[in-house]
Amino acid sequence: MNILKFFTAGSVDDGKSTLIGRLLYDTDSILADQLEALQSSNRKNDDGTIDLAILTDGLRAEREQGITIDVAYKYFQTEKRKFIIADTPGHIQYTRNMVTGASTANLAIILIDARNGVVEQTIRHSYIVSLLGIKHVVVCINKMDMVDYSETIYSSIIEKYKILAQQLKLADITYIPVSALKGDNVAQTSENMDWYEGESLLHFLEKVDTDSLDKSQLARMPVQWVVRPQTEELHDYRGYAGRVLSGTFNLNDKVTVLPSGASSTVEKIEFFDQALDAAHAGQSVIIHLKDDVDISRGDSIVNASALPQESKLIEADLCWMDTRALDTSIMYNIQHNSKITKCKISEILHKVDINTLEKHAAEEFKLNDIGRVIVKTADALAFDLYDDNRANGSAILVDPRTNLTVGALMFRAAVE
Amino acid sequence: MSTYNFDYLDELEAEAIHILREVAGQFEKPALLFSGGKDSITLVRLAEKAFRPGKFPFPLVHIDTGHNFEETITYRDQMVERIGEKLIIGSVQESIDQGKVVEQTGKNASRNALQTVTLLDTIAKYQFDACIGGARRDEEKARAKERIFSVRDEFGQWDPKRQRPELWNIYNGKIHKGENIRVFPISNWTELDVWNYIRREKIDLPSIYFSHERDCITRNGQLMAASPFLNMDDEDVVERKQVRFRTVGDMSCTAAVESDATLIDDIISEISASKISERGARLDDKVSEAAMEDRKKGGYF
Numbered sequence: 001m002n003i004l005k006f007f008t009a010g011s012v013d014d015g016k017s018t019l020i021g022r023l024l025y026d027t028d029s030i031l032a033d034q035l036e037a038l039q040s041s042n043r044k045n046d047d048g049t050i051d052l053a054i055l056t057d058g059l060r061a062e063r064e065q066g067i068t069i070d071v072a073y074k075y076f077q078t079e080k081r082k083f084i085i086a087d088t089p090g091h092i093q094y095t096r097n098m099v100t101g102a103s104t105a106n107l108a109i110i111l112i113d114a115r116n117g118v119v120e121q122t123i124r125h126s127y128i129v130s131l132l133g134i135k136h137v138v139v140c141i142n143k144m145d146m147v148d149y150s151e152t153i154y155s156s157i158i159e160k161y162k163i164l165a166q167q168l169k170l171a172d173i174t175y176i177p178v179s180a181l182k183g184d185n186v187a188q189t190s191e192n193m194d195w196y197e198g199e200s201l202l203h204f205l206e207k208v209d210t211d212s213l214d215k216s217q218l219a220r221m222p223v224q225w226v227v228r229p230q231t232e233e234l235h236d237y238r239g240y241a242g243r244v245l246s247g248t249f250n251l252n253d254k255v256t257v258l259p260s261g262a263s264s265t266v267e268k269i270e271f272f273d274q275a276l277d278a279a280h281a282g283q284s285v286i287i288h289l290k291d292d293v294d295i296s297r298g299d300s301i302v303n304a305s306a307l308p309q310e311s312k313l314i315e316a317d318l319c320w321m322d323t324r325a326l327d328t329s330i331m332y333n334i335q336h337n338s339k340i341t342k343c344k345i346s347e348i349l350h351k352v353d354i355n356t357l358e359k360h361a362a363e364e365f366k367l368n369d370i371g372r373v374i375v376k377t378a379d380a381l382a383f384d385l386y387d388d389n390r391a392n393g394s395a396i397l398v399d400p401r402t403n404l405t406v407g408a409l410m411f412r413a414a415v416e
Numbered sequence: 417m418s419t420y421n422f423d424y425l426d427e428l429e430a431e432a433i434h435i436l437r438e439v440a441g442q443f444e445k446p447a448l449l450f451s452g453g454k455d456s457i458t459l460v461r462l463a464e465k466a467f468r469p470g471k472f473p474f475p476l477v478h479i480d481t482g483h484n485f486e487e488t489i490t491y492r493d494q495m496v497e498r499i500g501e502k503l504i505i506g507s508v509q510e511s512i513d514q515g516k517v518v519e520q521t522g523k524n525a526s527r528n529a530l531q532t533v534t535l536l537d538t539i540a541k542y543q544f545d546a547c548i549g550g551a552r553r554d555e556e557k558a559r560a561k562e563r564i565f566s567v568r569d570e571f572g573q574w575d576p577k578r579q580r581p582e583l584w585n586i587y588n589g590k591i592h593k594g595e596n597i598r599v600f601p602i603s604n605w606t607e608l609d610v611w612n613y614i615r616r617e618k619i620d621l622p623s624i625y626f627s628h629e630r631d632c633i634t635r636n637g638q639l640m641a642a643s644p645f646l647n648m649d650d651e652d653v654v655e656r657k658q659v660r661f662r663t664v665g666d667m668s669c670t671a672a673v674e675s676d677a678t679l680i681d682d683i684i685s686e687i688s689a690s691k692i693s694e695r696g697a698r699l700d701d702k703v704s705e706a707a708m709e710d711r712k713k714g715g716y717f
């Protein structure tokens with residue numbers, strides 16, 4: 001059994017939390033004591049039925065205001081699959097929390113309120129989905145119960161969305177008309193919409209194939225920790241511990257260590273008490289090399305015949321996530337896998353207007369702004385392009401004054 | 417290419433190991449908070465997988481309420497002996513003796529809330545900058561909101577409205593002096609995942625997780641182990657029951673469930689069929705809708 005990680009996006013009140021509540025409810029994933037707590041809660045729907053959104057709106061402030069502020073993670077499983085869901089906030093002010101939930105997902109559900117159609121937040125979130133390279137998108141036209149389950153309304157919204165999807169180069173999109181509140185087409189196909197011939201959301205999620213997320217087959221492992229027991233019997237033991245980001249390391253593979261450029265060969269791969277023949281993407285292992293090379297945390301071990309790029313000047317998309325605006329005159333810390341170095345944003349190439357998706361020149365970069373910049377780093381980074389290799393093509397910016405995570409970077413090119 | 421089968425437990429395990437190694441790499445003085453429960457026992461196994469044959473780059477820290485199940489303490493001491501790592505004990509009794517906290521009185525008195533003070537004191541005393549814990553997001557709705565690296569201020573407080581963005585698998589461990597980070601490597605595991613992992617890894621557990629006979633009383637609709645730590649009066653009727661525990665905490669606030677499950681397979685089928693959540697057996701969560709959030713804001717794990 002494998003895990004599908006997905007998240008819900010869309011504007012405030014489009015019904016994201018309700019949809020997740022409905023998925024959990026209809027798959028029998030809500031336990032009796034939680035249900036009891038729901039029933040005794042004073043947040044109810046207008047008709048007195050339980051408000052499923054409070055299943056994920058776990059903070060006091062969220063329940064008081066009836067909105068989602070931060071991501072909630074929920075878990076359920078069916079016979080076919082395990083699911084990890086991130087319920088993200090729709091409010092623009094909390095976009096950074098939406099990006100948090102989206103960054104680890106491999107599928108996005110974008111909700112649209114059938115009464116309102118595509119609105120600014122739909123565009124913003126769809127844009128973020130495309131930036132983050134999330135390949136699978138399900139667009140749920142929600143609250144169909146409030147528009148008499150009208151096919152015409154549904155069709156006109158998806159026609160609009162298709163234009164947006166084309167602009168954003170979102171490829172794999174599935175459209176489903178639903179009512180999160182009533183459950184139509186959520187776990188079961190609905191009798192209220194005979195005209196819809198597709199499957200229910202749950203059914204779709206159970207079988208969508210999300211393998212081969214990253215095209216890259218190139219072996220990469222950032223070193224997180226050097227294991228050196230320094231005991232008598234393990235006097236010379238020196239193992240490099242890390243998680244394989246992509247590709248496969250086999251015994252005797254030729255590898256290069258970056259940034260030093262030293263070459264060596266994989267001598268041994270260990271996983272706790274097992275010796276492995278190979279380490280694959282996703283596995284956390286310990287690698288031993290034949291030669292005595294100097295390696296410490298922050299270095300990468302990579303396939304010697306397909307090196308990543310190395311540069312101190314990188315063009316990247318930036319999502320700004322702090323209330324304090326970007327300051328191009330100060331130094332930030334950039335964290336790229338286990339490597340941390342200083343950097344500056346040396347140039348803002350453009351900012352994207354979320355309404356029109358047009359790029360324009362900008363001096364300023366404020367909370368929730370998205371655009372293209374050039375990052376100048378103190379030490380060179382060994383990276384791949386985000387579109388080829390999510391894990392090795394992304395980084396965060398940390399403000400040394402506040403220690404806050406202030407930016408998300410997706411590498412697009414090395415600047416010559 | 418060799419075939420390889422990477423199932424969901426492997427994925428959760430690899431993620432947790434990655435997080436533990438990030439803690440080792442990013443902090444000066446981390447600690448692993450060990451409660452004696454199945455989640456922290458799982459963490460110890462994950463730490464072995466992350467760092468062996470080396471030593472753990474952190475000690476284990478047990479915040480001891482003094483109201484323990486004997487079986488937990490026996491287990492703890494044997495485990496520490498087996499793995500050969502350092503154990504630091506923070507004692508709630510000591511905090512009481514020093515007058516830092518006052519023992520609760522009344523029928524529902526428990527030391528659960530007092531732990532927080534002892535925990536914060538222990539963190540301050542040893543200047544821990546990161547504390548690894550076994551909390552999971554599926555346990556409770558406030559926990560469902562917490563980051564894997566969760567910043568606490570000098571007073572141990574969690575501010576749910578000002579959490580840092582946490583992107584991809586990059587964890588920002590930068591903090592100011594006095595602050596610390598709580599780290600939750602098994603955030604994405606469910607109760608069932610933990611049990612399946614324990615079965616797969618053949619991990620030993622304290623015997624109270626399995627069915628046994630015990631004197632119990634019924635309190636607020638729940639079965640509590642009769643013990644000197646529970647304030648009992650004439651109304652309390654002691655009954656002998658066949659029970660086990662789903663979580664292990666302070667004896668005065670951890671409820672038992674009636675169960676015949678003596679083997680791990682029995683437990684897994686019991687949980688799969690169960691309609692009650694694990695924290696449903698914790699009286700401390702029943703106080704109000706935001707009980708956990710409030711305790712977390714105050715520095716609770």
Ligand SMILES: Nc1nc2c(ncn2[C@@H]2O[C@H](COP(=O)(O)OP(=O)(O)OP(=O)(O)O)[C@@H](O)[C@H]2O)c(=O)[nH]1
Nearest residue numbers: 012013014015016017018067068090143179180181
């Ligand atoms: N009639 C109807 N109402 C719905 C439906 N889905 C959600 N709602 C209602 O819409 C309101 C907002 O729903 P939420 O699920 O909280 O919306 P959200 O998208 O999570 O909002 P934020 O997280 O704050 O962005 C609630 O009152 C829901 O009951 C639906 O399918 N039909």
Ligand SMILES: [Mg+2]
Nearest residue numbers: 016017067068
């Ligand atoms: Mg919501």
